[in-house]
Amino acid sequence: MKFLDVAKVYAASGAGGNGCIAFRREKFIEYGGPYGGDGGRGGDVIAEAVENLNTLIDYRFQQHVKAKSGEGGKGKVMTGAGGADAIMKVPVGTEIYEEDGESLIVDMATPGMRYRLLKGGNGGFGNYHFKSATNQAPEFALPGQPAEEKIFILKLKLIADAGLIGMPNAGKSTFLSRVSAARPKIADYPFTTLEPQLGVVKIDETDFVLADLPGLIEGAHEGVGLGDRFLGHAERCASILHLIDGTSDNIAKTYKTIRAELEAYGHGLDEKPEIVALNKVDAIAQAQLVKKRAALEKACGHKVHVISGVSGEGINTVLRAMAHQINQRRLLRAEQAEYGRAAPLPRTRADRQAVNFKAPVVPKAKLTAEMEAARPVARKAAAVPKAVSKPAVAARKVAVPTAKPKPRIKHTSRRAKGNAKVKTKTAKPKIKIKTGKAKARPKPLSKTAQRAKKKQRR
Ligand SMILES: Nc1nc2c(ncn2[C@@H]2O[C@H](COP(=O)(O)OP(=O)(O)OP(=O)(O)O)[C@@H](O)[C@H]2O)c(=O)[nH]1
Numbered sequence: 001m002k003f004l005d006v007a008k009v010y011a012a013s014g015a016g017g018n019g020c021i022a023f024r025r026e027k028f029i030e031y032g033g034p035y036g037g038d039g040g041r042g043g044d045v046i047a048e049a050v051e052n053l054n055t056l057i058d059y060r061f062q063q064h065v066k067a068k069s070g071e072g073g074k075g076k077v078m079t080g081a082g083g084a085d086a087i088m089k090v091p092v093g094t095e096i097y098e099e100d101g102e103s104l105i106v107d108m109a110t111p112g113m114r115y116r117l118l119k120g121g122n123g124g125f126g127n128y129h130f131k132s133a134t135n136q137a138p139e140f141a142l143p144g145q146p147a148e149e150k151i152f153i154l155k156l157k158l159i160a161d162a163g164l165i166g167m168p169n170a171g172k173s174t175f176l177s178r179v180s181a182a183r184p185k186i187a188d189y190p191f192t193t194l195e196p197q198l199g200v201v202k203i204d205e206t207d208f209v210l211a212d213l214p215g216l217i218e219g220a221h222e223g224v225g226l227g228d229r230f231l232g233h234a235e236r237c238a239s240i241l242h243l244i245d246g247t248s249d250n251i252a253k254t255y256k257t258i259r260a261e262l263e264a265y266g267h268g269l270d271e272k273p274e275i276v277a278l279n280k281v282d283a284i285a286q287a288q289l290v291k292k293r294a295a296l297e298k299a300c301g302h303k304v305h306v307i308s309g310v311s312g313e314g315i316n317t318v319l320r321a322m323a324h325q326i327n328q329r330r331l332l333r334a335e336q337a338e339y340g341r342a343a344p345l346p347r348t349r350a351d352r353q354a355v356n357f358k359a360p361v362v363p364k365a366k367l368t369a370e371m372e373a374a375r376p377v378a379r380k381a382a383a384v385p386k387a388v389s390k391p392a393v394a395a396r397k398v399a400v401p402t403a404k405p406k407p408r409i410k411h412t413s414r415r416a417k418g419n420a421k422v423k424t425k426t427a428k429p430k431i432k433i434k435t436g437k438a439k440a441r442p443k444p445l446s447k448t449a450q451r452a453k454k455k456q457r458r
């Protein structure tokens, strides 16, 4: 698939549907009143970062993105259907700019991220909405809100962990093909690579994405050669591998030229940690190699790796140095994500005390001992409701156990209450129940006594 890292897109959201003017006309319903529904909402234009894309080529063929408009309202107070959103799928790492290409709107840096670029218009109110006591038959409705339109510039900055930079023919593509499964074009003429190539590298326990960028030459920042437009892809890299062709004559000058281009480009690229490697050592004599290496170390001021993309010499050492830098950044990002996360709300009392340092922090053991002492008193007080009168409280049964252990009363019949003695299901031990009411109640008469009483009354 062809690589495209800049695209211009004309986008428009959906307009809102118009409100409806309608009146209720039904048999047996006089003065039905206003009956027009609201218009539907227009669709939004939403950008979504997706993982399985690594080019903006789709926007070369589809430069216009338009969301659907909302439908108008209908009679019977029916609201119009909302318009569908237009989703712009972009590769992860795409930056979306205003039309000027300078003002950044959003950086779609994380997979699955969604951002609303344009808002759909709201639907207009139907005449049912304006019904009131003073205007019972409004003959007007509102039109839907208009759509928004805008031109966006999309710029893709590949999410690679490491980038390969250097002069044309330095052996960048050869190195990428050696360390990954990528198969970029390799040839002994300058500017063989015309667009960035990605490859996945595995060294020890680390996997990372390596980007092979087109070569830089003197004056690239002014547009010479392919210019510095692809350097944007190195901006997000944790590590930069600067390859220098060991077979060339003036190695120190080559190094300084590329550094000058990085500084001219800016965007923090010149401050990134850099690993310098002298390439094609298989084609250099040992005596010359020592001299060249010393010259390069003097120019860059730090260690220079000696490698060969063809023979594979020194490649693992360079990859390990890159992996170290990448892992360091990954750790840093993980830490930032951890500390940047909002603290959870305090749930327990101890948590709240930890947050609100003014609250006295009482040791838990001490607190429970005090509470234990206070608990029975509090329970007794709670057991007597205020609304109950004193005689009623007196009449309440008070069970006094005559023996231990204390049994539970499972069932008490009325007669048992009257007899002032209760037989529990467990039978033993016996419980005496003192009841004020029970004493006052007369003993039930026997049947013969009842008959005699009746006769007396007659
Ligand atoms: N002897 C030797 N030749 C190499 C080595 N690496 C690359 N070459 C040769 O150098 C030439 C250029 O290699 P590329 O990998 O295409 O160089 P590049 O940096 O990608 O060049 P551009 O894409 O034009 O920027 C090819 O002919 C390779 O065979 C190496 O380690 N040793």
Ligand SMILES: [Mg+2]
Binding pocket: 172, 173, 174, 184, 185, 186, 192, 193, 212
């Ligand atoms: Mg190349």
